Amino acid sequence: MKKLSLLFSAVFLTFFLAACSETTSTNEENEENQNKQNEEQSEEQPEEGTTDQENENKEQEESKESEPEQPYEPIKPAEDAKPLEDKLTEEELEKMPKAEAHGGDRTRLVPVGETMVEGAEDQTDGPLKDHRLVAYYGHPNSTNMGILGEMEPDALMEKLKEQTQAYSDADPSRPAIPTIELISTVAQRDPGPEGKYFHMTSPEQIDEYAELAKENDALLMLDVQLGTDSVINQVKLIEKWLKLPYVHLAIDTEFHVQEGETPGIDLGQVNGEEVQEAVDYLSKMVEENDLPDKIVLVHQFMDEALTNKEAIQPTENVEVALNYDGWGDASTKMSLYRKFVRNEAVQYGGFKIFYNKDEPVMSAEEVLKLDPNPAIINYQ
Secondary structure, X not given: OHHHHHHHHHHHHHHHHHHHHHHHHHHHHHHHHHHHHHHHHXXXXXXXXXXXXXXXXXXXXXXXXXXXXXXXXXXXXOOOOOOHHHHOOHHHHHEOOHHHHOOOOOEOOOOOOOXXXXXXXXXXXXXXXXXXXXXXXXXXXXXXXOHHHOOOHHHHHHHHHHHHHHHHHHOOOOOEEEEEEEEXXXXXXXXXXXXXXXXXXXXXXXXXXXXXXXXXXXEEEEEEOOEOOOHHHHHHHOHHHHOOOOEEEEEEHHHEOOOOOOEOOEOOOEEHHHHHHHHHHHHHHHHHHOOOOEEEEEEEOOHHHEEOHHHOOOOOOEEEEEEEOOOOEHHHHHHHHHHHHHOOOOOEEEEEEOOOOOEOOOOHHHHOOOOOOOOEEEEO
């Protein structure tokens, strides 16, 4: 009986120890799961003392760090430069210049200082979003095609920076970037060996001005004059340079002629669909090569030179500016800027000034009274 009692005691003790062991194991597992859950919740919750806005700002900063570095340095405004709005009268703040209105309604479509046309938006991180471009246009082999051919490269850059400074001082809220606009394909009256009525600027000259822009934290805009060639084909001819982070595209519409026509004699024309093909091509190039966002500048001085404007649409990677190119009487030029840029809006506006042909040559302060403010001012 005693042995039986001892046997029952041993069995009971075995079950008791097993139960205790299982309970201990379960408790440890529960505790481990609880600790793990607390850690996960801690990771999901914002740090103590931070707000949703601070976390959002942190995410934006991290996103910016992953974006390509901007390859330019705008010219800083002078320390005593006053805001653009402080330099204008109440009437000038509310109304466009009389010359621009040309007898019509003078009410501004956008506030003074705004460079995007009414209703437009910019989804890029491109140069025009917070700055404006001041460009010197031309070809190094010709004094007749613009100021670029009238000066040696270093002297040109010095004068360009002085002109750019005038715009940074005129509107300190939008510091200006010096830009070289180099004609990379030159329209000509001779059909040439390929029968396309243009010749290519030498790669050595393009390289020289690309290096000049890079050394001075400036931008380079390569202008194509087309001849009878297509826009997209000319873009591909200069693709090597367009893949540089500081190089952008300009299209000279007036020199794009049809078979049987001659540039410089017959007025050329570009359809907006051809421009859009170039915009889309550059947009894809930006994505595939992790480049900073690009600009496409489209030159126009007459109605016929650019048709089907509604086909031109900026993208998430490409900003688009329409540039009024005419020369002569300043009042007439302001009126035509209203007609071609303000009233036939795409995204941004540009305005060309001729040092030797305009009467009078408008100052930076006068240019920045236009509605909308030109985002690009190029000098020829």
